[in-house]
Amino acid sequence: MASDQFSSSSSAEEPSIDLRLLLEINRLCEDAIMKGDDTPFLLLNVDDVIEKIKQWKLAMPRVTPYYAVKCNSDPVLLQILASLNIGFDCASKEEMEVVVDLDVPAERIIYANCCKGPTHLQSAAKLGIELMTFDNESELLKIKQYFPTAKLLLRIMVEKSSAQIQMGTKFGCEFTLIEHLLEAATRHNLSVVGVSFHIGSLAQDPNDFAVCIEKSMHTFLTGEKLGHKMTILDIGGGFPGEADSLEKFKETAKCINNAIDEFFPPESEVDIISEPGRYFVTSAFTFFGSIIGKKEILVKEPNIMYFVNEGIYGLFVHKIFHNVHVTATPVKEYAPDSLKVCCIAGQTCDPLDILVESCILPELDVGDWLMFPNMGAYTSACSTQFNGFEKTGVKYIVSEETLSYLEKFSAGMKLCSFLKGKSVVLEKSNLLTK
Numbered sequence: 001m002a003s004d005q006f007s008s009s010s011s012a013e014e015p016s017i018d019l020r021l022l023l024e025i026n027r028l029c030e031d032a033i034m035k036g037d038d039t040p041f042l043l044l045n046v047d048d049v050i051e052k053i054k055q056w057k058l059a060m061p062r063v064t065p066y067y068a069v070k071c072n073s074d075p076v077l078l079q080i081l082a083s084l085n086i087g088f089d090c091a092s093k094e095e096m097e098v099v100v101d102l103d104v105p106a107e108r109i110i111y112a113n114c115c116k117g118p119t120h121l122q123s124a125a126k127l128g129i130e131l132m133t134f135d136n137e138s139e140l141l142k143i144k145q146y147f148p149t150a151k152l153l154l155r156i157m158v159e160k161s162s163a164q165i166q167m168g169t170k171f172g173c174e175f176t177l178i179e180h181l182l183e184a185a186t187r188h189n190l191s192v193v194g195v196s197f198h199i200g201s202l203a204q205d206p207n208d209f210a211v212c213i214e215k216s217m218h219t220f221l222t223g224e225k226l227g228h229k230m231t232i233l234d235i236g237g238g239f240p241g242e243a244d245s246l247e248k249f250k251e252t253a254k255c256i257n258n259a260i261d262e263f264f265p266p267e268s269e270v271d272i273i274s275e276p277g278r279y280f281v282t283s284a285f286t287f288f289g290s291i292i293g294k295k296e297i298l299v300k301e302p303n304i305m306y307f308v309n310e311g312i313y314g315l316f317v318h319k320i321f322h323n324v325h326v327t328a329t330p331v332k333e334y335a336p337d338s339l340k341v342c343c344i345a346g347q348t349c350d351p352l353d354i355l356v357e358s359c360i361l362p363e364l365d366v367g368d369w370l371m372f373p374n375m376g377a378y379t380s381a382c383s384t385q386f387n388g389f390e391k392t393g394v395k396y397i398v399s400e401e402t403l404s405y406l407e408k409f410s411a412g413m414k415l416c417s418f419l420k421g422k423s424v425v426l427e428k429s430n431l432l433t434k
């Protein structure tokens with residue numbers, strides 16, 4: 001789960017961040033066992049988020065990210081992103097208010113919802129959040145009524161992409177209607193400043209971005225012909241965020257860089273923005289669940305069913321909505337000779353509530369802890385309290401190295417003291433005394 005990018009920076013006497021993280025995880029779970037506390041928790045590894053920001057800047061220096069708040073709105077996470085000058089993609093009055101409350105200036109927020117409720121649109125006007133998307137004519141009438149000075153991005157439809165979750169079924173203007181909508185905006189005296197699209201979530205083929213960037217270029221030309229000053233291209237979300245997806249991310253970035261250099265070269269002075277959700281959060285959160293039940297099955301494999309104190313109505317809702325493959329590993333180390341085919345079930349009374357249908361794990365017992373990586377995207381954000389089970393809380397962890405790195409930023413000191421107050425700090429020394 002941890003990023004190993006830092007290991008080179010630690011000397012022989014200083015244990016690597018990975019090792020410190022692992023020891024801390026063991027300590028957290030052992031403490032819980034000692035206290036007889038089986039409360040499950042998510043762990044946000046702050047280092048992982050910081051590393052994602054660094055990688056983004058390295059890979060796509062021309063593309064400014066606006067984090068899609070809906071993906072995970074953990075307050076500490078939002079504070080980190082806000083302090084490091086990341087922009088935000090909001091879809092409702094409530095999301096806009098949360099972000100504005102973090103002192104994020106309105107210019108760093110995009111209201112990326114093509115169909116906005118009138119009261120929500122009025123909130124955007126009040127907060128001065130000008131940049132917003134649209135994909136239909138009746139939206140233009142609403143914007144004209146409530147926020148005539150807004151700056152609009154026309155969201156174009158992505159009819160088909162390699163993504164697991166297609167967006168074109170609900171969002172975007174059809175290709176044949178682009179000119180009509182841009183004309184309508186001119187007629188209503190509204191200013192369209194650019195184009196947006198979203199290739200869909202969990203995409204397989206980075207070339208989807210290139211195809212849409214080229215289409216956007218044609219839309220820019222149409223807009224300019226109709227008198228709009230087109231200056232912003234928004235390439236949406238859909239970037240991979242799992243722990244092992246750095247190579248795929250870099251490949252996607254390369255494809256995007258080539259396409260923007262071809263269709264929107266730096267001389268065009270077009271600002272390129274994006275709306276990544278998953279990318280920033282998927283691998284940063286790990287779920288820790290305690291085994292609360294164990295049932296042997298004689299007649300068929302899997303031979304053991306473990307019950308964990310979470311489920312598909314809680315954090316694992318992404319397994320149902322997004323068909324995400326869930327994996328688990330025991331926190332404790334075990335002798336490799338006790339391997340069994342097993343199944344991991346959730347805690348609710350719904351027979352559908354299965355997290356892992358079949359996997360191989362060492363034989364475990366009630367009270368043992370399991371960890372599930374890549375639990376940041378569309379998990380806590382979409383979870384319910386079905387059957388009365390409380391929502392799982394978050395613990396935070398950050399390394400001393402990351403804290404010193406953050407201190408270099410203008411908002412860094414404040415962020416560091418905020419993080420120190422909330423997190424377990426992985427210190428370089430006195431590891432053995434813990």
Ligand SMILES: *Cc1c(COP(=O)(O)O)cnc(C)c1O
Pocket residue numbers: 068070071089112113198200201202236237238239275276277278279
């Ligand atoms: C959900 C959403 C995103 C984020 O998508 P990811 O696949 O999580 O990157 C970005 N923009 C819009 C408009 C969205 O609805």
